[in-house]
Amino acid sequence: MRVPLLDLSEQYRALAGPIREQLEEVLSTQRFILGPKVEQFETALCQFTGAQFAVGVSSGTDALLAALMAVGIGIGDAVITTPFSFFATAGCIARTGAVPVFADIDPETFNISTRALRRFIEGECRRQNGRLMTTDGETIRAIVPVHLYGLCCDMDAVMDVAREYGLIVIEDAAQALGAQFPQGSGPGAAGTMGDIGCFSLYPSKNLGAAGDAGAIVCNNGELAARIRICRQHGMEPRYHHQFIGGNFRLDEMQAAILNVKLPHLTSWSAARRKVADLYREEFARRKLESRVTLPFEPYRGRVPEHHIYHQFVIRARNRDELRAHLAANEIGTEIYYPVPLHLQECFRYLEYERGEFPEAERAAREVLALPMYPELTAEQQRFVVEKIAQFYGA
Ligand SMILES: Cc1ncc(COP(=O)(O)O)c(C=O)c1O
Secondary structure, rough: OOEOOOOOHHHHHHHHHHHHHHHHHHHHHHEEOOOHHHHHHHHHHHHHHHHOEEEEEHHHHHHHHHHHOOOOOOEEEEEEEEEOOOOOOHHHHHHHHOOOEEEOOOOOOEEEHHHHHHHHHHHHHEEOOOEEEEEEOEEEEEEEEOOHHHHOHHHHHHHHHHHHHEEEEEEOOOOOOOOEEOOOOEEEEEEOOOEEEEEEEOOOOOOOOOOOOEEEOOOOHHHHHHHHOOOOOOOOOOOOOOOOOEEEEEEEHHHHHHHHHHHHHHHHHHHHHHHHHHHHHHHOOOOOOOEEEEOOOOEEEEEOOOOOOEEEEEEOOHHHHHHHHHOOOOOOEEOOOOOOOOHHHHHHHOOOOOOHHHHHHHHHHHHHEEEEOOOOOHHHHHHHHHHHHHHHHO
């Protein structure tokens, strides 16, 4: 039995009619850039997330870059983030001219550890003229927490730190559209708890376009206007550029597809949680809990969308051998991510060393993403767990 890591064909089959209709409409109007489909998507995204403002952009990467640029982060600044994420998180910080600085992750959630965050700020930074400075003299301006795999960071703790030190919070919610965190004040939607939230709508995401796409949300009108201007080279009015932005526009074809898909997102995420539950049952039935560690669900029972399972990621003993065994049985898996950000070749200039973020480094050695999508069948899942059991001789 073939079990791909992700298979989008079923989803497309179910929605092919309305998607083609929508695309045909865009083609017949020949309006491709920033038209009614993008506006419709932005309105729908506000309703879906509860954010006051939404701006459609060209990718999750551009969402992060535009957010950082819109708040004026650049040379002389530093931004704190996690060392265990997709490259774009730190790459965008560096592209503004700022320095990415890292705090290690929590081994249970894989998200930034708020204890490590405090330890870094209290142990390695200093306050000067009301600013928080690194030992190298950069001004720390922001925190970029990442809601990895579809599980929110502890945003109450992140926001406490941010308020205490006057830092901007830009949520990298690329993998977490629809996820919730149980805030003291009630369920908080990923992307809406900080100052700005960034989403990726890359085809493999829970809500995926037919190409690159992304979105930014926020609750501050002035900031939203700046982000909107930033999306078009900082231009306002036409051909007058207030600051340097980029071409970060979402196009009408992608927005048209996203408009068809967004109403299904909640049920898709619920289906993913069911897939996760069945994996859990199967791992327990085969008594594999001592060989693998299953995803942590700290918010289960406290908010409905406690995890949206963008990925179902286990820690596994002899991970690479297990992966090869599964590949030999036509089971797709992936390692998100094999090299932590502080050890990436392009960040050598930051002078981090191996061993500096031990939890991120251990995660990079142990994690393995198993097949996960709403249409995955119980039979396929049982086959995956059976092959894992076979590998461990369990
Ligand atoms: C955590 C994280 N941040 C940023 C991005 C960048 O998004 P995109 O691929 O849409 O540019 C991704 C995409 O994979 C991601 O997973």
